[in-house]
Amino acid sequence: MIKVLVAGFKGKMGATATKMVLDHEDFELVGVLDPFEEKNHLNELAEYKGSDVPIFKNKKEVVSVKPDVWIDFTIPAVAYENTRFAIENHISPVVGTTGLTEEQLSELTTLSKELKVGGLIAPNFAVGAVLMMQFAQKAAAYFPDVEIIELHHDNKLDAPSGTALKTAEMMSEVRQKKTQGHQEEKELLAGARGADFDGMKIHSVRLPGLIAHQQVQFGGVGEGLTIRHDSYDRSSFMTGVALGCEKVIHLDKLVYGLENLL
Incomplete structure (x- = not known):
């Protein structure tokens, strides 16, 4: 069972990814992250009534549930720091947030190689x-x-x-x-x-x-x-997101583009 955290779970892509993880028989959703959410557990939200999963406000708290994979569908302003934090804590990132610079991608790739942490940044998961x-x-x-x-x-x-x-x-x-x-x-x-x-x-x-x-x-x-x-629907991206979660834990560096895993 792969333990997964979803950052940006309130966005349209993040919400779709959260539901995919909940429905996937090989994944366990161990937490979601959103600094602006007032609730503390997913089951306090109407659309997640049966899911007793913690909602984290601070990414440092995420380490407590020991996720294997960090799915990130946030915004460019925070995606770099999120991905760096995940790699530093030996959590494999699967990042669909676009807008990272070439310099940021290079820094994250170098860091992942040094720490031997697999990950995926993909501009498109379809x-x-x-x-x-x-x-x-x-x-x-x-x-x-x-x-x-x-x-x-x-x-x-x-x-x-x-x-x-x-x-x-x-x-x-x-x-x-x-x-x-x-x-x-x-x-x-x-x-x-x-x-x-x-x-x-x-x-x-x-x-x-x-x-x-x-x-x-x-x-x-x-x-x-x-x-x-x-x-035509955000569900088209979920096959690629699920594949990323399954594959990155076996990699020893960050790769750019879903084609590297097909």
């Missing part, structure tokens, strides 16, 4: 999204002209999304270096052409009603190729 990124990387070797359009709900805090950045990074590894668009192109409104990543453009859409969607659009002479993934 298996279909991971396949979309891999297919896009394959296509980028043949179609250097490409733009990414990512679409998310209007409460998402970071732009571009972690998935879009990861996709661009993967494509840049195999893509012929090229700055797209006409050399005399001018933006009549700043940002009209999107963000630039190694010559590729990334466009972020934020609207209510959306969950998580990404379209990678390639253009060639006389043809085009579109690779798209849609998450």
Whole structure:
């Protein structure tokens, strides 16, 4: 039985992860973390009536229940400190919070190697999204002209999304270096052409009603190729989260991207 703690359990992704852990026969939910929750136990909340699980306000208190895995769906401002704390206390982090900097990722990876603590930071836990990124990387070797359009709900805090950045990074590894668009192109409104990543453009859409969607659009002479993934419900991410919880306890370092575990 894998003992799991969920940080950020009141958010939409955190709540979905909490319910997944409660329903999973191989997981034991030993605690949840939220510094602003007034209740002390989950069963004091209407949606968790049968769950006598402690609600922690301070991450230092979490160590008392000895979790094996720390699931983090919080916000970028606290995710780095949470993940560092988990690694320092030999708790394997499974992090879905995006917005961490390259420097922070590097520091956390180095620390995990030193302490031999496995972990996973994934910009997207949907298996279909991971396949979309891999297919896009394959296509980028043949179609250097490409733009990414990512679409998310209007409460998402970071732009571009972690998935879009990861996709661009993967494509840049195999893509012929090229700055797209006409050399005399001018933006009549700043940002009209999107963000630039190694010559590729990334466009972020934020609207209510959306969950998580990404379209990678390639253009060639006389043809085009579109690779798209849609998450219509947050439950689409839970297969990947569960897989992460099962796998990270057997690793000896932090990895970035669910594809490393598939």
